[in-house]
Amino acid sequence: MEKENSAIIPKVISLPFRKTAKGKIYVQTMDFIDFLGFLNFYKAKINETFQYVRIKDNVVTIVDKSFMIQTCLDWLENNFENFSNQGFTIKEVTEAWVSRIRTLMDERTLYFMPLIEIKLQIDTEKESYFYFKNAAVKVDKEEITLINYEDLDGQVLEEQMINRDFEFPQQKLSALEIPFRKFISNISNRLNDRIEAFESVIGYLIHRFQNPSKSKAVILLDGAINELNIVSGGSGKSLFTKALSFIRIVCDISGKDFDSRNSFSFQRVTPQTNIVAINDIKEHQNFELFYGRITDGFTISQKYKKDIYIPFSRSPKMLITSNYLLKAPSGNSTERRRYEIEFSEHYGEHLTVFEDFGHYFFDDWDAEQWNAFSMYMMCCTQKYLNTGLIEANSVNLNERRLINDVGIELIEFLDEELLQAKKLHKKELFQNFIKGGYISNKYQPTQKSFTTRIKKYFEYKGINYIETPSNSKIYFEVLEEYSHVSYTTIRDVTVDYKTVDTANKMTRLATKLSEYFIKNPKDILVIDLETTGLDAHIDEIVCMSLTFKKHTGYNIIFSKHKTKIIDFIQPIIPFLENENIIKVLHNAKFDLKFLQLYEINIGKNIKDTMIMDYLLDPNRKTHGLKEISKLHLNYSQIGFEEMTKGESIREIPLEELTLYACEDTDQTFQLYHYINNKLNS
Numbered sequence: 001m002e003k004e005n006s007a008i009i010p011k012v013i014s015l016p017f018r019k020t021a022k023g024k025i026y027v028q029t030m031d032f033i034d035f036l037g038f039l040n041f042y043k044a045k046i047n048e049t050f051q052y053v054r055i056k057d058n059v060v061t062i063v064d065k066s067f068m069i070q071t072c073l074d075w076l077e078n079n080f081e082n083f084s085n086q087g088f089t090i091k092e093v094t095e096a097w098v099s100r101i102r103t104l105m106d107e108r109t110l111y112f113m114p115l116i117e118i119k120l121q122i123d124t125e126k127e128s129y130f131y132f133k134n135a136a137v138k139v140d141k142e143e144i145t146l147i148n149y150e151d152l153d154g155q156v157l158e159e160q161m162i163n164r165d166f167e168f169p170q171q172k173l174s175a176l177e178i179p180f181r182k183f184i185s186n187i188s189n190r191l192n193d194r195i196e197a198f199e200s201v202i203g204y205l206i207h208r209f210q211n212p213s214k215s216k217a218v219i220l221l222d223g224a225i226n227e228l229n230i231v232s233g234g235s236g237k238s239l240f241t242k243a244l245s246f247i248r249i250v251c252d253i254s255g256k257d258f259d260s261r262n263s264f265s266f267q268r269v270t271p272q273t274n275i276v277a278i279n280d281i282k283e284h285q286n287f288e289l290f291y292g293r294i295t296d297g298f299t300i301s302q303k304y305k306k307d308i309y310i311p312f313s314r315s316p317k318m319l320i321t322s323n324y325l326l327k328a329p330s331g332n333s334t335e336r337r338r339y340e341i342e343f344s345e346h347y348g349e350h351l352t353v354f355e356d357f358g359h360y361f362f363d364d365w366d367a368e369q370w371n372a373f374s375m376y377m378m379c380c381t382q383k384y385l386n387t388g389l390i391e392a393n394s395v396n397l398n399e400r401r402l403i404n405d406v407g408i409e410l411i412e413f414l415d416e417e418l419l420q421a422k423k424l425h426k427k428e429l430f431q432n433f434i435k436g437g438y439i440s441n442k443y444q445p446t447q448k449s450f451t452t453r454i455k456k457y458f459e460y461k462g463i464n465y466i467e468t469p470s471n472s473k474i475y476f477e478v479l480e481e482y483s484h485v486s487y488t489t490i491r492d493v494t495v496d497y498k499t500v501d502t503a504n505k506m507t508r509l510a511t512k513l514s515e516y517f518i519k520n521p522k523d524i525l526v527i528d529l530e531t532t533g534l535d536a537h538i539d540e541i542v543c544m545s546l547t548f549k550k551h552t553g554y555n556i557i558f559s560k561h562k563t564k565i566i567d568f569i570q571p572i573i574p575f576l577e578n579e580n581i582i583k584v585l586h587n588a589k590f591d592l593k594f595l596q597l598y599e600i601n602i603g604k605n606i607k608d609t610m611i612m613d614y615l616l617d618p619n620r621k622t623h624g625l626k627e628i629s630k631l632h633l634n635y636s637q638i639g640f641e642e643m644t645k646g647e648s649i650r651e652i653p654l655e656e657l658t659l660y661a662c663e664d665t666d667q668t669f670q671l672y673h674y675i676n677n678k679l680n681s
Contacts, residue, residue, distance in 0.1 A: 203384025212533030388646020553662025
């Protein structure tokens with residue numbers, strides 16, 4: 001028998017099969033690899049993992065081997081008639097594929113697939129994208145625009161696409177009947193400021209951009225509460241969360257079984273998840289355990305699998321719904337990571353959303369209603385891009401925190417005691433509470449915890465008090481009517497704050513420092529930084545403010561180029577490095593990380609007013625700069641949100657930035673002297 005000639009007769013370049021001289025159908029390995037490329041299959045690295053993908057019109061679909069095989073077979077069936085005159089049948093070609101499929105689809109074979117770089121279309125600080133079946137929609141501060149996928153600058157994962165078409169409604173948004181918008185109005189008690197706050201929350205959550213200085217967990221709470229801290233739920237929090245899932249990828253986690261200490265609690269989160277929603281979280285959950293996931297990267301741990309790390313820039317936003325307040329330490333660390341908003345009593349046992357509207361949300365909507373809903377949600381994003389997160393006035397948050405931290409029994413007891421006297425002996429007060437039958441023996445506090453809770457009572461009630469006498473502090477003495485506490489602000493004092501943004505101004509600052517510290521060689525120099533975020537390795541210093549005299553300050557503007565900064569601040573380096581000059585900072589650990597990376601040395605003679613304040617009163621949880629300015633100096637500082645108004649800190653006018661930055665160092669200067677005197681007295 002004559003040996004078969006193995007020569008291959010080449011056919012069309014993209015075909016994965018050829019015919020030998022003897023008429024046998026043969027599938028050559030590299031022909032098959034080329035054919036996969038012809039069908040738009042590639043290998044790509046997505047979220048640090050190599051994946052098989054198919055790309056069409058900038059839409060990237062992650063596929064598996066079975067999908068690739070089926071696509072090949074579908075192509076063969078749809079196109080075989082073009083080759084039917086070649087003397088072989090579709091069955092012969094299929095058999096040839098089947099005989100080699102194990103080799104062709106082996107991982108070692110597929111190593112040779114084209115490897116491409118995926119450049120995903122991402123949201124930025126100033127624009128957001130929504131991906132519908134028929135087109136993408138770009139939202140910025142001014143416009144909402146429909147864009148064909150092939151016209152996008154980047155690519156889109158099919159998993160991120162919303163499973164419906166979108167067309168602009170024919171009417172203006174204000175004229176549309178949108179059930180979900182009416183729902184938002186109802187849960188806001190029809191108050192415009194609260195409606196705007198809820199709409200900004202929606203915009204924040206569905207904007208797929210993470211700003212480390214503005215990243216917060218949104219916490220949805222019931223506004224209704226009675227004196228026993230019992231809440232009924234049913235206010236619409238779950239429906240609010242469900243609505244988000246029709247516009248972004250939401251990982252819904254039941255809060256009943258959730259344990260933040262369990263590393264597998266987030267195992268259903270994927271790198272494509274936009275929002276992690278923990279629904280109906282149980283009582284006594286500690287919010288502090290979420291800190292890292294809110295402002296740092298997000299690690300997904302799955303059983304028997306390698307951990308997946310999502311960088312902060314692509315990490316999901318956090319949404320928590322609860323019938324209870326989350327436990328959290330007081331101070332800036334909590335406040336800058338938490339946004340709480342309360343639902344009105346419009347819905348509950350007395351009225352459901354179905355009873356109110358007469359239909360089931362989402363399930364009963366037609367295409368026109370879906371278009372109106374989508375348009376409303378994207379307008380919420382546009383609102384957020386323009387305003388940032390809008391704070392809503394508290395309904396019952398302070399009262400709930402008071403009950404949560406102090407207890408209804410002690411609140412009633414102290415209310416009665418303060419009607420009788422304004423000077424309270426701590427030990428006598430404790431004994432009266434214990435013996436008065438206010439609480440069972442099982443739950444009786446210690447003297448120390450009792451005193452701490454009284455301080456929390458004063459704090460929440462706004463009662464101005466002192467502990468007397470200064471050496472033994474055996475009394476609480478109320479100083480004034482707590483309902484009329486007022487604070488000094490920047491508008492009430494004359495200050496001399498200067499911006500230092502040129503070489504001449506820097507020279508003048510160096511001269512001022514020299515004149516002052518020649519006369520006062522061992523005095524203090526207060527330093528504070530304003531940065532673009534919290535991570536010293538990726539964020540930048542925007543400015544450094546200095547204060548060495550009360551009501552004065554110098555705000556040094558930093559350029560984006562680190563090499564230029566060192567040259568610019570060279571005239572004041574001798575004062576920063578001088579070990580005789582005490583450098584005072586508030587929360588020094590934060591600033592020192594940035595200064596170290598900028599190679600700015602301020603020596604080792606450093607005092608931290610946060611630590612000093614802790615030494616003054618270790619039982620008080622609040623040691624943030626703005627909080628202790630109110631407590632010790634009766635001064636209310638400019639808030640960060642008030643200063644930025646939703647903008648990036650680099651976009652703030654220099655005059656406003658200097659006022660904010662120098663106020664920090666000025667207050668730190670005054671606090672240092674106040675606390676130091678207290679500690680030494």
